[in-house]
Amino acid sequence: MYKIIIDSCGELTDSLKKDGHFCNVALELDVDGYRIRDDESFDQHDFLRRVKESVKGPKSSCPSPEEYMQAFEGEADHVYVVTLSGKLSGSYNSAVLAVNLYNEEHEDCGKQIYVFNSRSASIGETLIGMKVQELEESGLSFDEVVKQTEEYISSMNTFFVLETLDTLRKAGRLSNLKAFVASTLNIKPVMGSTDEGSIQQLGQARGMKRALAKMVEDVVAATKDCEHRILAISHCNCPERAQYVKACLEKLARFKKIVIVDTAGISSMYANDGGIIIAV
Structure with a gap:
């Protein structure tokens, strides 16, 4: 069993949403004090209107380690996390901290978790998740999936x-x-x-x-x-x-x-x- 967690900067296609192996962990947006959660409730047209009218412009905040830890739960023994570039957001660092905390609290659970710094954003994260699934479905070990996915990330633009x-x-x-x-x-x-x-x-x-x-x-x-x-x-x-x-x-x-x-x-x-x- 495996799970692929992508922070909400990575868009999931309709087929990936229905797949059962993928899930998003939401970041949040702020436009002049108005908070917006980047999940299924996100209204793009309303957001763009608010951004256009804003003097200061929008800001974002990354998921907390607790939110990532909640996403780790479940039957999957292989868990892969794909985050927005660590150079653009704190999402990667938050996910890494979540893995360390989770492993401390669940020493004997047998769950293997790895966080990929996409070094990208948006659909780049999605492609990485799709590559992870391709490698998992081919029967590779957890370590080999991680190795080949990191090589794939290095080849991306x-x-x-x-x-x-x-x-x-x-x-x-x-x-x-x-x-x-x-x-x-x-x-x-x-x-x-x-x-x-x-x-x-x-x-x-x-x-x-x-x-x-x-x-x-x-x-x-x-x-x-x-x-x-x-x-x-x-x-x-x-x-x-x-x-x-x-x-x-x-x-x-x-x-x-x-x-x-x-x-x-x-x-x-x-x-x-x-x-x-x-x-x-």
Whole structure:
């Protein structure tokens, strides 16, 4: 028996929600004092409205160790946890602390638990969970699943393009002047993950369509053996844009599978209205 726990920055597809092996542990959002739990009750349209009207911008808080410990319970003797990049959130550290506390309290339970630092976010976490399931279902030992999943994480890349820089500006990650210039000139940054799981700017383009085209080119250039890899796209309130990106990718490369999901709460905060995230 195995269980795959993904913090709520990682969106679960409908099939994964029904699978029985997956579950989310919720982070929380705060917009000017209004608390929002990133679970099935999350209302994306209401959240985006509040973010747009907010002066300070949204903030997030990670799950407590107690919440992770509750998720460990059950019959599964192999438990895998996938968290948002440790460079972006305290979720990873909270999950590691939860494992240490749980093992102290349940010394003889025989349960094996491992926490993966995704070094990614959003659908990147989901792909890691799917890889864990693939390896578990193939009959590998717990240690071998961990080893091969860590190798998979090291091979992954995450990319995203933002419609607006407003949230980054409000969060203090971008100067007012740079955000103003980018907005005025309609410059869209193409962003990506570093090897350590931080965010870096890979390039930029004038207009969303050109920025998406550049991101697609970057994705294909950075991905080896495309035909053997699953690619995932998450979008914040822009399904047509996600389908457009999928079509652009299919013109340049053949992937094993392409999955599209809408962003949940934490990913909606990062991507903002109109944002596109790709993980592969």
